[in-house]
Amino acid sequence: MFTVGIDLATTTGIAIGDSRINHPSQLRTMSIRFRKPHEDFEMAGYNLERWMEASFDGPLARFPWPDLIVAEAMLPLAGQKSDDAGKVALSLHQGLYNFCYGYGIRLERVSASTARKHFIGQGRAQPGQDIKLLVAEQCKRLGYTEIVLPKAKRDQCDSICVWDYGVHQFARRRPAGVPLLGGVA
Secondary structure, eight states, X not given: OEEEEEXXXXXXXXXXXXTTOSSGGGSEEEEEXXXXXXXXXXXXXXXXXXXXXXXXXXXXXXXXXXXXXXXXXXXXXXXXXXXXXXXXXXXXXXXXXXXXXXXXXXXXXXXXXXXXXXXXXXXXXXXXXXXXXXXXXXXXXXXXXXXXXXXXXXXXXHHHHHHHHHHHHHSOSOOTTOEETTEEO
16 A cells, blocks of 8 residues: 655655555655745645645656555644644645545544654653654664654654554554564564
8 A cells, every 4th residue: 555644834744655665764755845935825735736746646756646645633723833834734734635635545634642652652742852853763763764863854754653653554554674573574
């Protein structure tokens, strides 16, 4: 099952790969900003939709057609960093929904704490912990990344976490080649 994991935010993290990968390093990850600071917030969703069409559809598609897209659920507007961040998040989620609905792709949303509970064993940070750092360290430990990604690229780690949860929950399998309890699954 070809799955896409997305952490929709001002800088969007994307993880793309088949659930039957032979090694965790075969998972493609990237961070993209879909809105420039001077653009209207509506452009974020529009640009996301166009990027997905270009990446998955047409003669120059870079990736196979996705069977499933798993996205991190949006924080409530009151929990956003700013009013602008809330508007961008709404636009991104609308653009993703438009793409999935228009092409008949299954879209699942998962809360960040649920995906993290699956991935690192805890959904919320304890006092003094950096939860994103814990996710980045787990990505390195499992072989998804070669290093613990710096703070600017932690959206990729969040998308890997969401992708891993989606493969486990919806494709009903553990990604091949990922170490599990000291062995390889």
